[in-house]
Amino acid sequence: MTRTAKNEPPGVVWLGTPHFPVAARTAVGDPQLRENLRRATTTIRSRRLAAVGELDDWEDLRTAGAAVKRAALRHLDTHLLRLEESVERAGGTVHWAADAAEANRIVTELVRATGEREVVKVKSMATQEIGLNEALSAAGITAYETDLAELIVQLADDRPSHILVPAIHKNRTEIRELFTTTMGQWGRPAPENLTADPAALAEAARLHLRERFLRARVAVSGANFACADTGTVVVVESEGNGRMCLTLPETLITVMGIEKVLPTFADLDVFLQLLPRSATGERMNPYTSMWTGTHDGDGPRDFHLVLLDNGRTATLRDTVGRQALACIRCSACLNVCPVYERTGGHAYGSPYPGPIGAVLTPQLAGIEHAPSLPFASTLCGACYDACPVKIDIPEVLLHLRARAVESKRGPLPSPEALVMKAAATTLASPRALAWAQRAAALGGRVLARRGVLRRLPGPLARWSASRDTAAPPRETFRAWWRRTHRRPGQ
Amino acid sequence: MSSRQEILTRIAGALRDVPEDEGAEAAPADRRSPVVRHPPDPVALFAERAAEYRAAVTRTTESEASAAIGAALAARSPARLVVPHGFPEAWLPARRTWQRLEDDPPLRPAQLDAADGALTTCALAVAETGTLVLDAGPGQGRRALTLLPDFHLCVLRSAQIAPDVPTALRGLDPCCPLTFVSGPSATSDIELERVEGVHGPRVLHIVIVEPDSRGADTHP
Amino acid sequence: MRIALFVTCLCDTLYPQTGKAVVALLERLGHRVDFPRAQTCCGQMHFNTGYRPEALPLVRGFADAFAGYDAVVTPSASCAGMVREHHRTLAVQYGEPELAAAVDRLAPRVHELSEFLVDVLGVTDVGAYFPHRVTYHPTCHSLRMLRTGDRPLRLLRAVRGIELVELPEAESCCGFGGTFALKNAEVSAAMLADKVRQVSASRADVLCAADSSCLLHIGGGLSRLRTGIGTRHLAEILAATEGAER
């Protein structure tokens, strides 16, 4: 897969990843990858449909989820201040980070203050986004991923390709191979004669990580939700590595995007139903942990909450694009996306792949850093239908396409802009259109063999590479109407 | 300017379209509370759903509870069992073949890891999703106790079973650390195939204690 | 009822038979259809590719061409969707309240063919005869933008002689996506290959859909792979009658 230099700091946009169309071409050409993705997405799609179909008020839940999130974003400052107050009242410390560098600095200093050189991590999109592991490593601190899929990605020196199942692009045989060859370099080696049975692979990860959990003094996590009224932070997970990290160490550092705040603890009644069913197609995920500041004699003695902006306030400024901040990272939109299914996550060049990535990455990083992503969609609308918080992803894609085009307009129009301009002029007048149609019909019939165009000129060659096109008919509809209907039309 | 101030200023600038008088408190019109479900038999539903996620489930009555718990333990024959303070004495099996660890003084992680299981109560349960909720109350202890040992035996009364998630949430106090447990730990990270048992307890056994039916003295 | 046909620039140029079928069908059902000659294009390609200023004059042209009709019928779900969902966006974005008002008056009267037949005219049996094995691909815009639901299938089921066969994974996108097919040609081709495989698996002789653009794309793939499976727009099947079969 597309992979850039190892020591490069990743971020919202992975430096060195080619534009989506180029990266996607490579991915589409990899039959193993396509097969892995097809199997995985097909499985999870049907599971989600079953879990969602069980609730007759699913549509109302989606509406409520969208309403709560959108209203919360409209008063984000109020809720964040309230969250800060609640967390501190409960014994936690709140930090504010304007960008990735600041968040990394805060976390690094907090870890340094403990004197530790190792941290255990719960899977977190926010720390992926800021490249925390690399920043810690530059400061001489090793971050150990403990989520099975994140562990796979870390051992492979790879990048995540899915929000929820970061190693979705790898199959069991590849994982067995990886465990056997690399686990020993990081800690306890894989058992001898490890098989490719997922249960055996999970067991190998359990053994590999157990001793690390028992030793860990500092953990870093993300957060799925944080409730402003109570200061309660929520982590939703499956494997129990989250519980290990959230309970055993003495210091817990949680990095959370500012958009994750919910006004009240009571709002969880909607989200704890929406998230597991949309994400893994389960009625409820195996473990959900909620903590409020610090708890005497139970869990970490120090709790730090780092509130991360890193492009979120810029996204908030766009009244159409802002809805992308409502995302609860369930990844349902990835699983139903026909483009994601063919390309996988790496082609999106960001920790946020798929439809949500196509609308979030350009907003967080700036459209000029990801101008091809809003075009990485057929606008089929499957993502919108699946989204538990009703983010109208096609609407935001269209909006960002316009922004991408505007940002590129300069004194010298691009070839595409010239074509679009010419087409607009032609289509603006029925006469010009009729003239162009005659020209196209003539040209088409010249190129056609037995009425079929097999190879088209210029950029249309990309079209004719896999499709035949019927030659244009001799008579357009317009011409036919004029010939047969003497009564003039309007 | 501190980053805190900077971020707050950016947010205020970004939200200029929001009318001044729009309150942060007002629940949006579309925010309806989720429907409360009324399953005809919440206990049966809970038992069924918990079992679907590969938890072992035993239904028993108050007077049979200690025997049922004893039987559940016998299947595992633990040598050292964590039983936190406040676990109802009446539920403890009469014949004890194991050493009780009470976490007082607190056990070190390695000691907990070496324990063979944990026997606890819970705060409540959710029928629709087959979920147990722990809140570190009496009989449950701190969170690590039900995490490190590989076997968790959880006992609850049928009256603690809420029909659905919204009802359950209303019965919880976020001042306590809360853990929602739905089956044993699991992962679907490899080809999305679900595998039970990763880092949390690989075996979860739930004992549901129902009231003795009237005339309970006639039970066999 | 004054009915106008919006034939769409694509059908006008490449598939006149589809437009003729709509006219024939509606006339057979006893309605007179006009073709306002000032019409050109709904602006979808420009809008969907991000060229909004270029799309604006097309919105204006559409509103002018079709003002005054009780109903505008089009054999394209995605063009109907463009008018109903996005013309207003453009008028508002470029500060044209009068145009926005015109769009608001017109948009609800713009119907995709199957909607018009089932919802406005209240017919599902249009008296068609089409003795072939047909499979139906619900295009994304008919399915998820217009939400035409099972209207096209209800119309098809009432066609005499037809053998309707199921299309596996029918609701997955064919990969056309307008300029997507050029910008992301390989991904589009990969999606097309899967769709072609499913159409072949259906064992149909004819693939039917309610959008000529998707048919152009899938039909191009079916032809390239010499599957022998033809394509027909929904309008053409509904217009076909005994003895007059094309």
Ligand code: SF4
């Ligand atoms: S955009 Fe919606 S569907 Fe996609 S990950 Fe976010 S919440 Fe889930």
